[in-house]
Amino acid sequence: MKNKLLLLFCLFTVNLLYAQEATTISGTVTDANSGEPLIGVSILVKGTTTGTATDVSGQYQLSAPANGTLVFTYIGYTTLEQPVNSQNTINVSLAASASALNEVVVIGYGTASRRDLTGSIATVKGTEVADRPSANPIASIQGKVAGVQIVNNGRPGATPDVRIRGTNTIGNVQPLYVVDGILNDNINFVNPADIESMEILKDPSSLAIFGVRGANGVIVVTTRRAKTGQMQINFNSTVGVKNVVNRIALTDAAQFRELYDEQLVNQGNTPYDYTNWQGNTDWQDQIFQKGMLNYNNLSLASSTEKNRFYMGMGYTTEEGIIKYEKYQKITVNLNDELQVSKALKFGFTFNGYRAKLPQERSVGGALLAAPIAEPYNNEWGMYGTLPNFQRAQVWNPLVDIELRKNTAINYEYRAVGSIFGEVNFLKNFTFRTALFADYGFNQGRSYSPIITVYNPEIVNADPIDSLVRISSVSQNQNIYTKIQSDYLLTYKKAFGDHNLTALAGITSYYNSFEGVSSGRTQGSGDPIPNDPRFWYTQIGDVSSTTGS
Numbered sequence: 001m002k003n004k005l006l007l008l009f010c011l012f013t014v015n016l017l018y019a020q021e022a023t024t025i026s027g028t029v030t031d032a033n034s035g036e037p038l039i040g041v042s043i044l045v046k047g048t049t050t051g052t053a054t055d056v057s058g059q060y061q062l063s064a065p066a067n068g069t070l071v072f073t074y075i076g077y078t079t080l081e082q083p084v085n086s087q088n089t090i091n092v093s094l095a096a097s098a099s100a101l102n103e104v105v106v107i108g109y110g111t112a113s114r115r116d117l118t119g120s121i122a123t124v125k126g127t128e129v130a131d132r133p134s135a136n137p138i139a140s141i142q143g144k145v146a147g148v149q150i151v152n153n154g155r156p157g158a159t160p161d162v163r164i165r166g167t168n169t170i171g172n173v174q175p176l177y178v179v180d181g182i183l184n185d186n187i188n189f190v191n192p193a194d195i196e197s198m199e200i201l202k203d204p205s206s207l208a209i210f211g212v213r214g215a216n217g218v219i220v221v222t223t224r225r226a227k228t229g230q231m232q233i234n235f236n237s238t239v240g241v242k243n244v245v246n247r248i249a250l251t252d253a254a255q256f257r258e259l260y261d262e263q264l265v266n267q268g269n270t271p272y273d274y275t276n277w278q279g280n281t282d283w284q285d286q287i288f289q290k291g292m293l294n295y296n297n298l299s300l301a302s303s304t305e306k307n308r309f310y311m312g313m314g315y316t317t318e319e320g321i322i323k324y325e326k327y328q329k330i331t332v333n334l335n336d337e338l339q340v341s342k343a344l345k346f347g348f349t350f351n352g353y354r355a356k357l358p359q360e361r362s363v364g365g366a367l368l369a370a371p372i373a374e375p376y377n378n379e380w381g382m383y384g385t386l387p388n389f390q391r392a393q394v395w396n397p398l399v400d401i402e403l404r405k406n407t408a409i410n411y412e413y414r415a416v417g418s419i420f421g422e423v424n425f426l427k428n429f430t431f432r433t434a435l436f437a438d439y440g441f442n443q444g445r446s447y448s449p450i451i452t453v454y455n456p457e458i459v460n461a462d463p464i465d466s467l468v469r470i471s472s473v474s475q476n477q478n479i480y481t482k483i484q485s486d487y488l489l490t491y492k493k494a495f496g497d498h499n500l501t502a503l504a505g506i507t508s509y510y511n512s513f514e515g516v517s518s519g520r521t522q523g524s525g526d527p528i529p530n531d532p533r534f535w536y537t538q539i540g541d542v543s544s545t546t547g548s
Contacts, residue, residue, distance in 0.1 A: 022063050022064065022065055022066070023063065023064065023065075023066050023084070023086065023087075023088060024061065024062075024063050024088065025061070025062060025063070025064055025070070025084060025087065025088060025089070025090055026059065026060065026061040026088070026089060026090075027059070027060060027089050027090040027091045027092065028054075028057070028058045028059050028060075028091050029041045029043075029054050029058050029060065029072060029074075029091075029092055029093075029094060030058055030091075030092075030093050030094075031093065031094065031096075032093040032094060032095040032096075033095070033096065035093075036058075036147050037054070037056075037057050037058020037059070037147075038054060038058050038074055038077075038094060039054060039055070039056055039058060039143050039144070039145070039148075040053050040054060040074070040143040040144060041053060041054040041058070041060070041072055041073070041074045041094070042072070042073045042074065043060050043062060043070055043071070043072055044070070044071045044073070045062070045064045045065070045068050045069070045070060045071075046068065046069040046070070046071050046081065047068075047069075048068075050062065050063070050064065056143075056149060064084055065084065066084055066085075066086040067083075067084065067085075067086075068083075068084045069081050069082065069083050069084065070082045070083075070084060070090065072092055072094060074094055077094040077095060077096055077097060078094065078095050078096070078097045080092055080094055121199055121200065121201055121202070121206055122145045122147075122148070122199070122200040122202065123197060123198070123199050123200075124141050124144055124145060124197065124198040124199075124200070125196075125197055126195040126196045126197055126198075126224065128140075128141070128144060129141060129192045129195050129198065130192060130193050130195075133192065133238045133240070133293070133295045134192060135156065135157045135295075135316050135318050135327060135329060136157065136158070136159060136160060136187075136188060136192075137187055137190055137191075137192040137195055137198075137221070138150060138159070138160050138162060138187065138219075139152050139160050140192050141198065142160070145200050147164065147165050147202055148162065148163070148164050148165075148200055148202075148217075149162070149163040149164075150162050150163075154320070154321060155320060155325065155358065155360065156291065156318040156319060156320045156325055156326065156327035156358050157188075157318060157327035157329065157355065157357060157358065159186055159188060161174075162174055162175055162217075162219075164200065164202055164216060164217030165202055165217065172216070173216055174186075174216060175216045175217040175218055175219050176210060176213050176214050176216065176217070176218045176219070177218075177219050177220075177221060178218060178219070178220045178221065179221045179223070179351070179416065180221070180222065180223055180335075180349050180418065181418060181420075181434055181436060181486065182416060182418060182436040182438060182482075182484055183213070183482075183484060183509065184416075184438065187219075187221055188353070188355070188412075188414075189331065189351050189352075189353035189414045189416060190221060190223065190331070190333075190351060191297065191312060191313075191314035191331040191333060193236070193295075193297035193299070193312065193314055194223050194224050194297075194299070194312040194314070194331070194333040195221060195222070195223060195224065196222045196223060196224045196225065197221075197222050198219060198220070198221055198222075199219070199220040199222075200217065200218075200219050200220075201214070201217060201218040201219075201220065202217055206218075223310075223312075223333055223335065223349070223351070224299070224301070224310055224312065224333075225301075225308055225310055225335060225337070226301035226302055226303040226308040226309055226310045227301070227303060228303050228305075228308070229303055229304075230301050230302070230303045231301070231302050231303070232299075232300075232301045232302075233298075233299070233300050233301075234297075234298070234299045234301075235296075235297065235298045235299075236296075236297050237294070237295065237296045237297075238293070238294070238295040238296075239292070239293065239294050240292075240293040240294075241290050241291065241292060241293065242290070242291045242293060242321060243288070243289075243290045243291065243321060244284075244288050244321050247284050247288075248284070248367060250282075250283075250284070250367070250371070251371065252280055252282075252371055253279060253280035253281075253371045253372045254280075256370060256371050256372060257272075257274060257372065260272060260389075272387070272389070274372060276456040276457060277370075277372040277373055277387055277456075278372070278374075279371065279372055279373050279374035279375075280371060280372070281369075281371050281372075281373060281374055281375060282371065283365070283366035283367075283369045283371070283397050284363070284366050284367075286366065286375055286397065286398055286401075287322055287323060287361070287363065287366045287397055287398070287401050288321055288322060288323075289319070289320075289321065289322070289323050290321075291318065291319035291320050291321050291325070292317070292318075292319050293317075293318050293319070294316070294317045294318075295314070295315075295316050296314065296315045296316070297312065297313070297314045298312070298313045298314075299311065299312040299313070300312075305339070306338065306339050306340075307336070307337070307338050307339070308336070308337045309335075309336045309337075310333070310334070310335050310336075311332075311333065311334050312331075312332070312333040312334075313330075313331065313332055313333075314329070314330070314331040315329070315330055315331075316328065316329040316330075316331075320358055320361070322361040322363065322401070323361075323401050323402075323405075324359065324361070324401065324405045324406070325358040325359065325360075325361055326356075326358055327355070327356070327357065327358045328355065328356040329353070329354070329355040329356075330353070330354045330355075331351070331352065331353050332350070332351070332352040332353075333350070333351050333352075334348075334349070334350040334351075335347065335348065335349040335350070336348055342424070343423055343424045343425065344421075344422070344423050344424075345421070345422045345423075346419075346420070346421050346422075347419070347420055348417065348418060348419045348420070349417060349418045350415070350416070350417040351414075351415070351416045351417070352414070352415050352416075353412070353413070353414040353415075353416075354411070354412070354413050354414075355411070355412045356409075356410070356411055357410035357411070357412060359405070359406070359407070359408040359410075360408075361400065361401060362400070365394055365395070365396075365397035365400065366397045368394045369386055369394050369396070369397055370386055370387055372387065373386050373387065373396070375396065375398050377454045377456070380454035380463060380464065381453070381454055382396060382398060382399070382402065382403070382453050382454060383396050383453060383454050383455075383456070384396055384399060384451070384452075384453025384454060384455055384465055384467050385453070385455050385457070385465065385467075388457070395467065396453065399451060399453065399467065403449070403451050403453075404448070404449065404451075406532045407446070407447040407448065407449065407530065407532070408444070408445065408446045408447070409443075409444065409445045409532060409535075410442070410443070410444040410445075411442070411443045411444070412440070412441075412442050413440065413441040413442075413443075414438070414439070414440045414441075415437075415438075415439045415440075416436075416437070416438045416439075417436070417437055418434055418435060418436040418437070419434070419435055420432060420433065420434035420435075421433055421434075428491055428492055428493045429489065429490070429491055430489070430490045430492070431487075431488070431489050431490075432486070432487075432488045432490070433485075433486065433487050433488075434485065434486045435483075435484075435485050436482075436483070436484040436485070436486075437481075437482070437483055437484075438480075438481070438482035438483075438484075439479075439480075439481055439482075440478075440479070440480045440481075441477070441478070441479050442476075442477070442478040442479075443475075443476070443477050443478075443535075444475065444476050444477075445473065445474070445475045445476075445535060445536070446473070446474050446475075447471075447472070447473045447528070447530045448468065448470075448471060448472045448473070449468070449471055449527070449530060450466070450468055450469060450470065450471050450524050450527050451466070451467040451468040452464050452465065452466050452467070453465055453467055466524075469523065469524055470521050470522065470523050470524065471521070471522055471523075471524075471527040471528040471530075472519065472520065472521040472522070472528070473519065473520055473528050473530075473536060474517065474518065474519035474520075475517065475518055475519070475535065475536060476515065476516065476517035476518075477515065477516050477517075478513070478514070478515040479513070479514045479515070480511070480512065480513045480514070481510075481511070481512045482509070482510065482511050482512075483509070483510040484507065484508065484509050484510075485507070485508050486505060486506075486507050487505055487506045487507075488503065488504075488505035489503070489504045489505060490502070490503050491503075
């Protein structure tokens with residue numbers, strides 16, 4: 001018994017000494033070359049499980065023993081160990097690893113060794129994108145690249161907002177995307193599992209070749225190719241759940257009554273009559289859900305000395321955090337490269353995409369609606385109106401969620417492809433020509449039904465009120481076509497320890513857009529029918545139809 005007591009006393013003493021010696025440490029982690037803050041650097045107290053990561057400003061804070069050691073690790077950089085030595089502020093700079101300096105980087109219209117570059121170019125490998133599954137490839141690199149801010153809005157399948165080194169004022173604020181050579185405004189059509197690498201071009205020297213279109217930065221995407229001598233079939237599936245972790249704290253019914261009556265009394269008014277409003281509703285609970293995620297990818301890679309072929313297929317379903325939000329996407333990626341001879345090469349690429357977009361919902365009503373109202377009445381159904389002090393601004397948030405579910409249809413189709421030929425001649429010259437095509441088709445429909453709800457302030461036998469007294473429908477179709485052709489002549493020669501590369505070329509770009517839309521409205525006497533399985537082939541007569 002004495003031995004057990006002695007052991008417990010020793011353990012208590014050790015923990016007490018550790019607590020006395022622990023200190024709070026903060027600092028900033030930057031790139032040793034550019035001085036830019038590094039986002040997402042892992043900092044671990046050596047020999048423990050205590051750790052943290054840097055924020056968007058490259059800053060961190062954690063507690064560690066005064067005689068401990070901090071270990072800084074970041075993909076593509078050399079790991080650094082820094083003794084604490086009773087310091088409260090530790091700023092460090094991480095240097096790129098030697099292996100990273102030897103890798104080949106895609107730069108605009110060509111490639112180069114990283115050690116030969118002076119511009120600011122960040123590389124994200126395809127494995128890093130695939131390790132963080134997402135419906136959109138850009139969402140997968142959030143927090144991985146210094147100087148790049150990526151903000152997701154939480155809606156399934158939505159394109160994240162991207163800022164490279166802040167916000168510019170030329171054109172839109174989004175970067176230019178280059179996918180296997182073709183210029184694009186987004187990469188929604190690319191399956192994250194089919195990406196070989198992403199290069200983020202951030203400084204003027206690396207962006208100059210793109211002119212004004214590269215003013216907001218450029219993200220160069222290279223899709224996967226079969227490796228030489230490879231015959232491989234891969235399949236992977238990911239299942240997950242997402243939900244709102246940090247909800248906005250709102251008052252419950254009792255707190256609301258107390259505060260609202262206090263406001264009325266301070267204004268010289270009488271307290272509110274809550275006779276018809278005895279609910280205690282958390283409206284965020286009513287609209288939020290746990291969203292299921294499922295990503296499935298199948299790929300086939302085959303390569304011989306003369307031919308390299310790759311095929312990838314993906315199927316994604318993603319539910320939103322708001323009820324009835326659901327996103328579905330199917331992608332196909334094909335590419336083939338034929339080495340006819342040492343001097344001649346041909347090939348093609350193709351990316352196909354079909355997506356069913358979610359019906360957009362809002363959380364605004366759930367944040368504004370008073371908790372004293374109930375969602376449903378057992379006899380009459382859904383409440384429509386809220387107490388008269390906020391009726392002009394807000395109605396029952398479930399009206400939009402439940403009574404307007406499955407009333408919008410939006411599909412996106414896209415086909416992006418290229419054919420190319422490349423010839424080497426006179427030992428140091430390479431001529432490459434490529435023709436790219438990008439065809440997109442969007443189709444959408446929005447239907448608004450007649451809505452009747454329960455109103456507790458209607459004092460008669462039938463307390464049913466009409467929130468929306470007419471039905472309406474609108475449809476739209478958009479088609480856009482992009483054609484791009486490249487003609488590039490490259491000269492490469494090595495002079496001892498020096499390498500010379502010269503590039504001359506022409507790119508032509510054609511872009512067209514066509515759109516048509518129409519709509520119709522009808523009263524309650526003859527409401528427009530709705531069936532989400534079908535499209536309307538005709539919307540009313542000429543005198544009652546609007547369109548553009």
